Every structure is written in C-alpha cells, then in structure tokens.
Amino acid sequence: MTVEYERHIGRRETGQSQSGDYEGTATRSLPGTMDEVLDGWVARLPAEPGPAFDGVAFAAEPSVSRTEKWRYWARLARRRIRVTVTISRSRAARPRPVARR
Numbered sequence: 001m002t003v004e005y006e007r008h009i010g011r012r013e014t015g016q017s018q019s020g021d022y023e024g025t026a027t028r029s030l031p032g033t034m035d036e037v038l039d040g041w042v043a044r045l046p047a048e049p050g051p052a053f054d055g056v057a058f059a060a061e062p063s064v065s066r067t068e069k070w071r072y073w074a075r076l077a078r079r080r081i082r083v084t085v086t087i088s089r090s091r092a093a094r095p096r097p098v099a100r101r
Contacts, residue, residue: 029094037095038071
C-alpha cells in the first residue's frame with residue numbers, strides 16, 4: 001500500500017526500491033537439469049573480474065552454491081551492482097533460472 005502511495009505522489013518510480021535503487025528480474029524455463037543450466041550460465045561468462053558481459057563489468061569472483069532444490073550464482077559488478085541467478089524446477093519439471101540485477 002505504501003509503495004503505491006509513494007508512486008501516486010511521485011516519490012517512487014515503478015521498479016524503484018526503498019533505497020532508491022532499481023531491480024530487474026527475468027525468468028525463463030530451459031531444457032536440461034538444474035546443474036546443466038547452471039554450468040551453461042557459468043560457461044558464458046568471463047572467468048576473471050574485469051571483463052564485461054553484456055556491458056556489465058564484474059568486480060569480484062562469482063559465488064556458486066547448490067542445494068537439493070536450488071542452484072545459486074551471484075557476482076558483484078562495478079558500481080556495487082549485484083547480479084544473482086537462482087535456478088529451481090518449474091511446475092513442468094524444467095529448470096527455471098531467475099536473473100536479478
């Protein structure tokens with residue numbers, strides 16, 4: 001309710017967080033296992049900090065973790081932007097990565 005009020009009076013834009021940052025999310029179902037989807041994501045990215053991926057320069061090494069139900073990948077980009085990818089099974093039993101920036 002408060003967020004909608006702040007949008008209505010012009011204090012906050014759509015997608016803007018309380019701290020003034022913006023967050024975007026993309027979701028897609030992909031073929032393969034959760035591990036295959038995670039490995040495919042990692043293979044497309046530069047391994048070292050510094051090189052840019054789609055215009056985003058990374059500032060740190062990625063962190064990767066795995067649980068029975070989830071796969072997580074996160075990496076800090078320049079200007080304190082954190083890029084995260086979470087992978088879980090969709091209702092159709094296909095891996096579904098969710099990327100946030």
